[in-house]
Amino acid sequence: MIASLSLILLCQLVGEVAVRALAVPVPGPVVGLVLLLLLLLARDRYPVLARGPLGNDGVESASRGMLANLSLLFIPAGVGVVQKLDLLAEHGIAILVILAVSVIVTLLATVATFVAASSVFSGEDETP
Amino acid sequence: MSDNPFSLWVYLSQSPLLWLTVTLVTYAVTDAVSLKTRRHPLANPVLHSLWIIGLFLLLTGTSYTTYFAGAQFVHFLLGPATVALAVPLYENRRRVAAAVLPMLVALAVGSLTAIVSVVLLARAFGLPRDIILSLAPKSVTAGVAMGISESLHADPSLTAVSVILTGIMGAIIVTPLMNFTGIADFRGRGFAAGIAAHGIGTARAFQVDEVAGVFAGIAMSLNALVTSLLVPLAVTYLLR
Numbered sequence: 092m093i094a095s096l097s098l099i100l101l102c103q104l105v106g107e108v109a110v111r112a113l114a115v116p117v118p119g120p121v122v123g124l125v126l127l128l129l130l131l132l133a134r135d136r137y138p139v140l141a142r143g144p145l146g147n148d149g150v151e152s153a154s155r156g157m158l159a160n161l162s163l164l165f166i167p168a169g170v171g172v173v174q175k176l177d178l179l180a181e182h183g184i185a186i187l188v189i190l191a192v193s194v195i196v197t198l199l200a201t202v203a204t205f206v207a208a209s210s211v212f213s214g215e216d217e218t219p
Numbered sequence: 220m221s222d223n224p225f226s227l228w229v230y231l232s233q234s235p236l237l238w239l240t241v242t243l244v245t246y247a248v249t250d251a252v253s254l255k256t257r258r259h260p261l262a263n264p265v266l267h268s269l270w271i272i273g274l275f276l277l278l279t280g281t282s283y284t285t286y287f288a289g290a291q292f293v294h295f296l297l298g299p300a301t302v303a304l305a306v307p308l309y310e311n312r313r314r315v316a317a318a319v320l321p322m323l324v325a326l327a328v329g330s331l332t333a334i335v336s337v338v339l340l341a342r343a344f345g346l347p348r349d350i351i352l353s354l355a356p357k358s359v360t361a362g363v364a365m366g367i368s369e370s371l372h373a374d375p376s377l378t379a380v381s382v383i384l385t386g387i388m389g390a391i392i393v394t395p396l397m398n399f400t401g402i403a404d405f406r407g408r409g410f411a412a413g414i415a416a417h418g419i420g421t422a423r424a425f426q427v428d429e430v431a432g433v434f435a436g437i438a439m440s441l442n443a444l445v446t447s448l449l450v451p452l453a454v455t456y457l458l459r
Contacts, residue, residue, distance in 0.1 A: 099299045106302070118363055120301035121440050127305035132312075151310075154303035157296065158432070161422035163246045164297045166268045167290035168361050169383040173273045174283050174376060185344045190357060190381060193337040194389045197358060197415035198396055201329030201438075205407035208321035 095144040095153035102126045232281060238289025245271050258426045260391045265419055269383075297362070297418070304436040311433045318406055322437065325407070329414035329438070330445040333358035334453045342457070351458065353377040356450050357385045360417040363443045367450050382417065389416025390423035405431040413438025 106122030127150070134140040144150045172179075179186065231237045249264040249271070256262040276286055287294070308315060315322075334355055341351040352373035356364040361382045368378035389412060397408045409431030412420035417439050425432030 099302050102302045103298050118301070118443055120298040121443065123302040124305045124440065127302055128309055131305065131309040151306050154306035157300050157303045158307065158425055161300055161418065161425060162250070162264045164293060164300055165265050165383065165386065165419055165422070166242055166246060166272065167287060167294035168379060169265060169269045170272050170276070170286060170290070171283055171376065172269060172380050172383065173276055175380045178377060182346060182350060185346060186354070186381065187384065189337060189340040189344060189354065190385050191388050192340055193333065194385055194415050195392060195396065196336045197329055197333040198389065198393055198411045199400070200332040201325050201411035201414045202397065202400070202402055202407045204328040205321050205325035205410050206402060206404055208324040209318060209404070209407070212320045213317070
C-alpha cells in the first residue's frame with residue numbers, strides 16, 4: 092500500500108520536475124500518468140520488474156481505490172463557489188444557462204464525431 | 220468538559236481536523252445516498268456535498284481560506300489520482316489503441332465546440348468581456364483552466380467556479396442525454412464526458428462503466444493540452 096502510493100507520488104514528482112525543467116505547457120501529473128503507463132508496459136516485457144508495487148496487483152489496487160472516490164477530490168475546490176456568491180447573484184442565471192447549453196452541445200458534438208469517426212476508420216461498430 | 224464551549228469552537232474551527240472531517244463525512248453521506256439511488260444523476264455526490272458544506276461555512280461564518288487549510292489534504296490527491304488513471308488505461312490498452320483515430324478527431328471537434336459555444340453564447344447574453352474570458356476555459360480541469368484564465372488576465376477564481384459548475388452539470392446530464400440519443404458505445408459516451416466535463420465527468424463515467432471511465436480520463440488529459448493552445452486563439456478571433 093505505502094510502496095504503491097510512493098510509486099504514484101514518485102511518478103508525479105518526476106513529471107512535475109520534467110515539466111518545469113523543460114518549460115512545456117503540460118500538467119505535471121499528466122507526464123506522471125505516461126510514466127506509470129510506461130512502467131506497467133515495461134513490466135510485461137521484463138518480468139524482472141514485477142516486484143514491490145509493480146507486483147501482486149499493488150499499484151493497480153491502490154489506483155483503483157483512489158479512482159473509485161474521484162468525486163471526493165473535487166469538493167475542496169468546488170466549495171470555492173461560496174466566495175463568488177455576489178457575482179453569481181448578479182449574472183448567475185445567464186452564466187448557468189450558458190454553461191448548461193454549452194455542455195450539452197459539446198457532449199453531443201463529441202459523441203457524434205466519435206461514433207461517426209470510428210465507423211469511418213474501421214467499419215467496426217462496437218456495442219458492449 | 221470546558222465551561223466555555225465557545226473556546227472549544229474557536230480552537231476546532233481553526234484546526235485542519237474539523238474541516239477535513241466535515242469534507243470526508245459529507246462526502247461519505249452523499250456518496251452513500253448516491254449508491255442507494257443506484258447512482259441516479261441528480262444524486263451527484265459533488266453537487267450535494269458543495270451546498271451542504273457551503274451552507275455550513277456560511278452559517279458558522281467560516282472563511283473559505285480556513286476551510287481550505289483542512290480540505291487541502293483531499294485537494295492534493297487530485298495529482299496522484301491523475302497519475303492513477305494509468306492503471307485503467309493500461310488494463311484497457313487494446314481497446315484504446317484500436318480507437319486512437321476516432322479519439323483524435325472527436326478531441327479536435329469537442330474541444331473547439333466547448334470553447335466556441337461558450338464564448339458565442341456569453342457574447343449573445345451581453346456579458347462583460349472579463350467574464351467571457353473567465354468562462355472560456357471552463358471544460359478543462361480546474362488547475363489548467365485557472366492557469367489559462369491567468370494568462371488572459373481574466374478572473375481565475377470565477378474560472379474555477381465555472382469549471383466546477385460545468386463539471387457538475389455535465390455529470391448530471393450525460394447519462395440521460397446519451398440514453399436519449401440511443402448511443403450505446405461507452406467509449407464515445409465516456410470520451411464526450413471527459414471533453415465536456417473534465418474530472419467530474421470522468422468520475423461520473425467511472426460510476427457508470429469502466430470503459431467509459433478510461434476514455435473519459437484520456438479525453439480529459441488530452442483536452443487539457445488542446446484547450447490551453449486553443450483558448451487564446453479563439454478569444455482573439457471571437458472577441459474583437
